[in-house]
Amino acid sequence: MKFKWNYCLLPFLILLESCNLSQSESTNIITNHEVLIPYREGEEWGFANQQQKVIIKPKYQEVFRFSEGLAKVKQQSKYGFINPKGEEVVPLKYDWAWDFMDGLALVKHNGKWGCINTKGEVVIPIEYTAFEKFSEGLAVVQVKDKFGAVNQKGVLIIPPEYDVLSPYQQGIAKAAKKNQYGFLDTQGKVILPFKYNLYIEFKEKLAKIRNQDLYGYINLKGDTIIEAKYLEVTPFQGDFAKVKPDRKWHIINKQGTQITQKGYNFIFDFSENIAKVQDSTHYGFINQKGAEIIPPKYQLAQDFKEGLALVKQDTAWFFIDLQGKKVIDLPYDEAVSFTEGLAVVRKGTKYGFINQKGAEIIPPKYEMARSFEQGIAHVKYNGKWGFIDKAGQEYWQD
Secondary structure (H helix, E strand, O other): OOOOOHHHHHHHHHOOHHHOOOOOOOOOOEEOOEEOEEEEEOOEEEEEOOOOOEEEEEEEOEEEEEEOOEEEEEEOOEEEEEOOOOOEEEEEEEOEEOOOEOOEEEEEEOOEEEEEOOOOOEEEEEEEOEEOOOEOOEEEEEEOOEEEEEOOOOOEEEEEEEOEEOOOEOOEEEEEEOOEEEEEEOOOOEEEEEEEOOOOOEEOOEEEEEEOOEEEEEOOOOOEEEEEEEOEEOOOEOOEEEEEOOOOEEEEEOOOOEOOOOOEOEEEEEEOOEEEEEEOOEEEEEEOOOOEEEEEEEOEEOOOEOOEEEEEEOOEEEEEOOOOOEEEEOOOOEEOOOEOOEEEEEEOOEEEEEEOOOOEEEEEEEOEEOOOEOOEEEEEEOOEEEEEEOOOOEOEEO
16 A cells, blocks of 8 residues: 655645635635535636535636635636625736735735735735735835835835845844845844844744854844754744754753653654654654653654544554554555545545544545645546535536
């Protein structure tokens, strides 16, 4: 039995734009107690309710899920927005548009970027060469060959005078002037002077720093918090970071205390407070106290998702729980982690879904399938894409 991991499902991601999926967090809007789901008739898209009754007549080249009461639609390569009644509240005139977030949508028109509100009014002039999504109330913008940042009213809070400006995270942003990097606060005040190289990156208000080929961590004042004594380190993830004092990796906390009881060939990022570890050629799991809760005994393993992890031992593939107990045997050729209680499985060339008891909820019949998101999944059938719900009901008509 051969299993592919998440990165092997790359075709799903490549097809994201052409598959009529929203590219930001969005919801299937509920109006008059009806959930509206993208619905396809032939090659045209609209919306239907959960009883497959068409609410918005299919006529668009592409539709996206509702976000903040509006859905992005595409026709003749132009984008606009409709409301739950199917009324085009934002004309289809933009070269590209992102979903609404906090009342604003980022749009592109004639090669320039700006923002509109839910009435279609331009609230930030469409005049910027580049425009990042808002992060912590600020968006990085490009004016000619320099970068600054605007707030959600379009006011330039950070003047466009930097060669590089990264999106804000945890109240700070990395900026560059003449190949020297420093950090700004949300008012544009320099909180770490422009004297560092590109590789400095703050996470959890700590950044790794190199000193004579060894690594440690500094704070936002530039003070050394954890001595540079490691061969390699990673940025902090929450309260923890991975460090390599010798040939093995360990976990430390923000005080620099080593919490792992033993070292590993590699330690992966925490997922649901559990980290996958590699010891030689086998995989196991540790918790955030550094304790080995499942010893490295699997040839392959995925991260824990929804309390279960997919593993391979000898020639068998199965899901285990947090105690390492086998809970689901897999008579399939491929599987991915659980999302919303269901996992994609493949048998031969067809895809379906199982639940967390291993029961086949939707038999393998699709040529391709994505994981469920907000109650619906995107699948390919007879060469065309459409949506299904968790009961297997199909939202299309050919």
